[in-house]
Amino acid sequence: MSSREFNGQERSVEQDTEQKSGDREECPDCQGQVNMVGGEKVCRTCGLVVEENCIDRGPEWRTFETDKRDRTGAPITPTRHDRGLSTEIGFGTDGKGNPISGRKRRQLGRLRREHDRGRWRSKAERNLALGLVDVRRIAGALDLPESIRDQACTLFRSAQGEDLLRGRSIEAFTAGCLYAVCRCNGLPRTIEEVKAFARCGGSAVENAYSVLNKEFGLAAKPPLAQDYVPRLASDLNVGETVQRRALDLAREADDAGLVNGCQPSGFAAACLYIAADEQGEGVSQLTAAHAADVSTATVRANRDKIRSFDFEDP
């Protein structure tokens, strides 16, 4: 939460200077190197999310202030079936903001109805619109960055273009697209979390994902424990040093293949638990387990695995 507000302030200031410099950036907290992880700028050492939604497709809103910039108009977005270029008939007021009433209002109502009906040229286009709304809904519920949401919308478009939706539900595919994009970007969301917001059966989501994976050959990386550390850390409200230590543990465990066969989120929870324990921060097994949606027994098992590995000797 706190990092999110932080972004909101920083963006307007730094957007111009940093846009595509590609130069090294420093984490404001620990001066570590910052690199891109799936649409988010994340500090390599402490895991702080410096900036998210780095791709800005928006227009230059300052056009009316300084006449130099001429990119105007509504923002074009893949999240609307017509890419945001449609027109809508508003309610209540006329063009000057004065209220309207009576016959005129009812006339506008009829006009709006016909306008809405004429909006979709085909069933497919209507389905697309439905799907994109659903993608937006789930992405918002999961608190995902905009770039992820937009990628998911684009993926949904492709899926429909390839006729993958035939006989399957729209809702399953929207959830599947979101999960697929998260996987491709190393963004830590389990399929369970996505399923929780999908308006369809969980198996349908899995099926949609596997179809997407097969048809498009998605670049889905195997999920890593270290990917889950930043989010869990912020959920648990631990300090910087704890988070950094946990990230180190997770990274080493990932490299050593210690996480193979385990649930990476549960493993990350164990890393956080150990790190917090070392620093004397009171994070109980229960809270750590709950944040990662695993049981305390899993946290314990993974903790023992880490401890017995003993990172010094190899």
Add this chain to the structure above:
DNA sequence: ACGATTATTGCGTTCTT
């Protein structure tokens, strides 16, 4: 809250047909 023990589940292997 934590640890130990037991039960369940999921999954890759291996054995059959």
Add this chain to the structure above:
DNA sequence: AAGAAAACAATAATCGT
């Protein structure tokens, strides 16, 4: 080659401290 089954590891549930 396809399916069934025994085997194993990870996770969850339960009980005791």
